[in-house]
Amino acid sequence: xxxxxxxxxxxxxxxxxxxxxxxxxxxxxxxxxxxxxxxxxxxxxxxxxxxxxxxxxxxxxxxxxxxxxxxxxxxxxxxxxxxxxxxxxxxxxxxxxxxxxxxxxxxxxxxxxxxxxxxxxxxxxxxxxxxxxxxxxxxxxxxxxxxxxxxxxxxxxxxxxxxxxxxxxxxxxxxxxxxxxxxxxxxxxxxxxxxxxxxxxxxxxxxxxxxxxxxxxxxxxxxxxxxxxxxxxxxxxxxxxxxxxxxxxxxxxxxxxxxxxxxxxxxxxxxxxxxxxxxxxxxxxxxxxxxxxxxxxxxxxxxxxxxxxxxxxxxxxxxxxxxxxxxxxxxxxxxxxxxxxxxxxxxxxxxxxxxxxxxxxxxxxxxxxxxxxxxxxxxxxxxxxxxxxxxxxxxxxxxxxxxxxxxxxxxxxxxxxxxxxxxxxxxxxxxxxxxxxxxxxxxxxxxxxxxxxxxxxxxxxxxxxxxxxxxxxxxxxxxxxxxxxxxxxxxxxxxxxxxxxxxxxxxxxxxxxxxxxxxxxxxxxxxxxxxxxxxxxxxxxxxxxxxxxxxxxxxxxxxxxx
Numbered sequence: 411x412x413x414x415x416x417x418x419x420x421x422x423x424x425x426x427x428x429x430x431x432x433x434x435x436x437x438x439x440x441x442x443x444x445x446x447x448x449x450x451x452x453x454x455x456x457x458x459x460x461x462x463x464x465x466x467x468x469x470x471x472x473x474x475x476x477x478x479x480x481x482x483x484x485x486x487x488x489x490x491x492x493x494x495x496x497x498x499x500x501x502x503x504x505x506x507x508x509x510x511x512x513x514x515x516x517x518x519x520x521x522x523x524x525x526x527x528x529x530x531x532x533x534x535x536x537x538x539x540x541x542x543x544x545x546x547x548x549x550x551x552x553x554x555x556x557x558x559x560x561x562x563x564x565x566x567x568x569x570x571x572x573x574x575x576x577x578x579x580x581x582x583x584x585x586x587x588x589x590x591x592x593x594x595x596x597x598x599x600x601x602x603x604x605x606x607x608x609x610x611x612x613x614x615x616x617x618x619x620x621x622x623x624x625x626x627x628x629x630x631x632x633x634x635x636x637x638x639x640x641x642x643x644x645x646x647x648x649x650x651x652x653x654x655x656x657x658x659x660x661x662x663x664x665x666x667x668x669x670x671x672x673x674x675x676x677x678x679x680x681x682x683x684x685x686x687x688x689x690x691x692x693x694x695x696x697x698x699x700x701x702x703x704x705x706x707x708x709x710x711x712x713x714x715x716x717x718x719x720x721x722x723x724x725x726x727x728x729x730x731x732x733x734x735x736x737x738x739x740x741x742x743x744x745x746x747x748x749x750x751x752x753x754x755x756x757x758x759x760x761x762x763x764x765x766x767x768x769x770x771x772x773x774x775x776x777x778x779x780x781x782x783x784x785x786x787x788x789x790x791x792x793x794x795x796x797x798x799x800x801x802x803x804x805x806x807x808x809x810x811x812x813x814x815x816x817x818x819x820x821x822x823x824x825x826x827x828x829x830x831x832x833x834x835x836x837x838x839x840x841x842x843x844x845x846x847x848x849x850x851x852x853x854x855x856x857x858x859x860x861x862x863x864x865x866x867x868x869x870x871x872x873x874x875x876x877x878x879x880x881x882x883x884x885x886x887x888x889x890x891x892x893x894x895x896x897x898x899x900x901x902x903x904x905x906x907x908x909x910x911x912x913x914x915x916x917x918x919x920x921x922x923x924x925x926x927x928x929x930x931x932x933x934x935x936x937x938x939x940x941x942x943x944x945x946x947x948x949x950x951x952x953x954x955x956x957x958x959x960x961x962x963x964x965x966x967x968x969x970x971x972x
Contacts, residue, residue, distance in 0.1 A: 416785035417556040424594055424789050428796070429574055431587045450585055450679040456692025458585045459676045461592035461797040463494065463667075463693070464700055465541075466548025469595055469794035474769035476708035477715070480638075480646035483708070485656055489663025489862070491701050494673075496664055498690030502677040504877045506686040507960045513674055513869055514813040517891075520876040522953055523884035524818050529891050531818075533868040534809045536895065538672065539842060541861035542802040546847025548795035551767055554737040556788040561737065565847040568792070572799050573840045584800045585679060591793035596699055598790020602774045602783050603703050606710045609777060620706035634709055637716045642755030646712070651923075652915060658926030665870040666862025666928055672801040674873075675808075711769045714776045719751045719762055727751065730775035739765035803843065807835035860902055863928025867894035871935040877961065880954040882939065885946040890939030898931035 411419075450458070468490070476483035508516055514534055518527025546565050553564025600616075607619030611630060623629050628636075634646045644650050651659075667673065676693075677686040718728050724742055731751075734740040741763045742751055752761040771791055774784045811832035816823060823831070868891045875882040875890075902924045905913040915921050922930060948954075 411781065413556065413781045413784050414558065416782050417788045420785045420789040421557070421792060424590075424793065425571055427590050428571065428587045431590060432574060434586075449681055450689075452680055452685045452688035453692050454589050455585070455676060455680050455685070455689035456696055457592040458588035458679075459673065459689060459693035460696035461588035461595065461793070462676060462801040463490075463673050463798070464592075464595065464697060464794055465798035466545045466791065466795035468700060468704075469599060470548045470551065470770050470791050471544075471767050473704045473708040473711065473773075474766035476705055477712040477769045478766045480644070481649040482651045482656070484705075485651075485659040486663065487701060487704065489660040490667055491697070492660070493664035493667025493862075494694060494697060497667055497673065498687075498694060501674070501873060501877070502686050502690050503683050504960050505674060505873070506677045506680075506683050513873070514809055515817065516876065517869075517872055517887065518813065518817060520953065520956070521872075521882075521884040521887045522950065523888065526884050526888050526891075527813055527818060529888055530869070530872070531809045531813045533864070533891060533895050534813075535806055536899070537861050537864045537868070538802045538805045538809075539839075539846060540864060541672075542799050542806075542839075542843040543846035544861070545795045545799035545802065546843050548767070549792060549799070550847055551737070551739065552771065552788050552791040552795070555734060555739075555768070555771060556785070558736070562848045565844050568796060568799070568847070569840050569844040572796055572803060572843075573837060584797075584804055587800070588797045591797040592696060594793040595790040595797070596696070598786045598793070599700055599707075599770075600703065602777070602779055602787055603707050603710075605779050605783060606714075606773065606777045607706065610710055610713070616703050616706035616710075620709055630709055630713070634713055637713065641716065641720065641753065644755075646709075652921045654921050655915070655918075655923050655926050658922045658929040660926075662863045662866045662926050662928035662932070664866075665932055666864070666866035672798070672805045675805065676801075707770060707773060711773045711776065714773070715764070715769070716753065718776055720753045721750050723750050725749065728776070730772055733775070734768055734772060737768075739768050799843065803836050803839045806839040807832045810835035860906075860925065863898055863902070863925065863931065864895055866928035867898035867931025867935055871932055871939060875936075875939060877957065880957045881943060881948060883943045883946055883949045886939040886941075886943030889942040890935040893938045894931040894935030897934060898928050901927045901931075 467486075472483075472486050472490075475486060505516060508520070514527050514530035517530035518524065521527075546568060547561075549568030550561035550564035553559050553567055554561040557564070559567075603616040604614050607616040608614050610624055611619035611622040612625075613619040613622050620630060624633055626633075631647055638644070638646050649656065677689070680686050680689050719731065722728075724744070727742075731740060731742075735742070743761050743763075745759065745761050746752065752759060753764075754760050771787055774787055811828050811834075815831055816828050871894065872887045872891050875887065901919070905918070905924045913924070915923075918924075919927070919930065
């Protein structure tokens, strides 16, 4: 079969499975809708957490960034992996013990303030919409190439699918759908990696092939350094970013992970605190499978890309070049009139424009793998993007229905009305997410990095101090969150949208890029919160007692919506 037929088959079957699971596990109560009834087994929750966390940025874009940036791209590996460890060990058990459905719920109750809850709701919605834009963009890219529809149409199709199982099933439907999506995405990620590692290095384990030798006896990374050096690019294994920016981006991604509301809520879906710890361990194992493979895929893809396009006559270009040209994500301009594709570092001489988001998706085609592998990767990319999009949309809908309406503006609504508002909120959120997917503020992983920076600057300090500081009060937490997210958002907007021509190291604050400024926002959040709390009244004794209790996670801490 041809690629398109196989893609329709694979995507159609997986979508049917997702929808079937959503119908089977549809939510009938707010407990089902928010936390899947709190009865998900640890291993299943670990798979769902991994799928929720490994978004389109992880599946589609991360290896693409590493393929082009080399050493500099390692910040995404270190930041996202380290962040999950931080979340699992430092936050998850304590938040689970507290027993609330959402991060704004924790902030509102811990800081005994409707204002603090409202600020947290705004932060959650802002972060989630920034993050979901990258997911919907990833969906559009996959549909655009493999189903030969334009990116905007692909986004609309993805919206329809997510709308169905997120609005109908809530967290219960999303959880079991994400278990299936993890199986699809990890199989789709590993199969081509194993194939290509065998072809290039003779080793079926990509992680070992990454450090192995190619057929000519040259080590893969040495060969890659030579190839990119000959084309005028920086050495693949050497960094170009300032050390402070590398540190800032890595830290922002780490603490941003620990502050992401759609990941944190997963620890409320298991029966006990002990199960939260176990599911965190399972999730780390499932995540490690993909993350330890990504550098190998990046190196394989870059070598094969250079071999495929450098100085090759355009008339003899591989079929994948022509296919991706139709999406607008690859283009060729014959600047010197020789009819050959020149792929070099010098901007005035480079004739190839290649979007880094295509590298994982195009990798099987570049390596000339069988059509079924190419179709499988398309299904995996969709699974990664849709799983995270669904989790984010649920955060948005629950922030609106539970935290904004039930807990703040309309405390008298019934459970049935609350569930209705949650589904309406999810429907509206899907529409906004679709718009952001059609008009994204950057490539997939970059948009996601902004979301992590915003989460780092807003939620992480409030959560950490809420768990470990009895003295932190509502005034400090509110001042810190507002300061952190406002300054971080302003910095990103200034350099990315208002004055993009100034977006370079010489103009950045201390040489820190917009992707890493969440670290500065976090430090300011901690500083402002600490100073303000010391100058204002201490929290009530009941709150201080509660803080002491949640640091000793005894018992199940049964979650409750009320």
